[in-house]
Amino acid sequence: MKYISNEKAQELNDIAYQIRKRSIEMVSYAGWGHVGGSLSQAEILASLYFHALKIDPKEPDKEDRDYYILSKAHTSPALYATLAIKGFYPMENIYKYCRLDGLDGHTDALEVPGIDSTGGSLGIGLSYSVGIALGLKMKEAFKQRVYCLIGDGETNEGQVWEAAMSASHYGLHNLIAVIDYNKVMAKGFVKDLMSIDPLADKWRAFGWNVIEVDGHDVRELCEAFYKAKYLPVNGKPTCIIAHTVKGKGVEECEFNYNWHTHAPSYKKAQEFLEALSRYYHKDEEGFDKIRKSPIEGDLISVIGGEYDEVL
């Protein structure tokens, strides 16, 4: 459906809230993770996993499914939370984030049901998505789509543009790239470190359809996914540029590169969840179940010894 109902929009927004909440809990409990970039994509994930994507949590490897490739794989918390909500695995698993028997810090296709690509090194996801899209075309699997979420800073990587060039060269209309355009990188604003503007012009110049949306508006996102799926009879792949806010939902994190990669302490995470519930006008209490894992220590705890007081 091109336009979603009010009920559907409400449902997707509720899910986005859950995604944000669980991302914060996950990262805080693990003592590691990327908060800002996880929070900016909550509506994108809700719109994909609970509307646009053709997937089945009971059959993650079903042959006729759609593919979702997280190229900005450091924002794994948001995706892991989404997959848990969708039912790919129990929610309990999120408390094993960044542990050997649990969910990897960056996506791991061999370990986690529902994850189709192993990531972490930026710039590689779109090429991989091109491969899947090309393969689907060769197999004449015309109903399936491939979606790839790319970070804005990530488009600094040359490989993204190699992939973009090849996607339009091969007429991969079944490929949909989404740019989480949250304006902020790890150590500063994109425009200050390595500017990517004019972004839409670049994608058009590379032969893609471009749709720009408010990345936090589930209606605009769903409409864009509909158009990307059903309208490009011109044989072009589509790039949806989602204008988002890094750290969206938690005031302190918004537009703030200090929360790119920084695990909030138990106390701070509590503040974040309260800020989040204020943002959503939800009468929700903070978390009491989640505790921070015991501090694991460093090389010194394995070898034994003491820190020199002076050096």
Add this chain to the structure above:
Amino acid sequence: MMKFYKEELREVFGKTLAKLGEKYENMVVLDADLNTSTRTVLFKDKFPDRFVQCGIAEANQFGIAAGLAKIGYITIPSTFAAFAARKSTDQVYMHICLQKLNVKIPGSYCGMTATECGASHNTAEDIAIMRALPNMRVVAPGDNRELESVMEKMMEYDGPVYYRIPKVNTPILFNEDYQFEWGKGVTLKEGQDITLIGTGMMTGVCLKAAVLLDKEGISAEVIHMPSIKPIDKDLIIKTARKTGCILTIENGRIFGGFGSAVAEVTSKEYPVLIDMMGIEDETFKSAPLPQLMKAYHLTPEDMVEKARKLVKEKK
């Protein structure tokens, strides 16, 4: 009781860059959106005109570093070891190695010290890759003082250098007068029954293992080998003659890595029993450092077990 530095090694990296920047006006540091993590921010704040932000684009970063070096700058293209060794290998090879350019490549968060980042960032193969490239010197400093000295010496040397900067608090191996020397290892403890050779941050494991082995009546010689290429062939042969068996340890994959470098020497010059600790056909996954060291069997206790076996086999 082994002493450890309170200050992280990466902090010393940043501070030393800033200090060297005063002496070398033609020094330029390049970053790929990691400067507060790698600590090159300390150079950036002091010499903003000689700091080039390349964004998340490491292949380009290394090309730029090479071009700058071509016209007389000494360049430091700083990124995580993962991206220096893997993403930019061809740029390192083509521009920097083949032309012997004056580029000093730091590999930050090397080995398993990217910890929770997992396999994408934990770089077990950087020693092997960099070692295999022609004209590239490879160094894994063991403590804060050694890193300072390595950096001073690398600026004096005219040519490509790759040096590892794990994200860790190292043991204190040396005093403030210590001077690093190219192609030279350091015997930290004499012994008769077995030689434990460590590189980088893993020498601390050797020292603790030696203490534990001593209690069992096994006398272990401990050598720290920061200079992986060129490697101290003479010292390796000397210790091989002395103890007759060698156990190496590295923060990485053994295939083509440090242990292999040592084995290349002994198998050609003076074959002895040798075993290598490090990971094999696997990757360092996501976990805090102590969990990783235990899971991948890189603790002093693991070293003691392997040492016992080797000594027994020798007899």
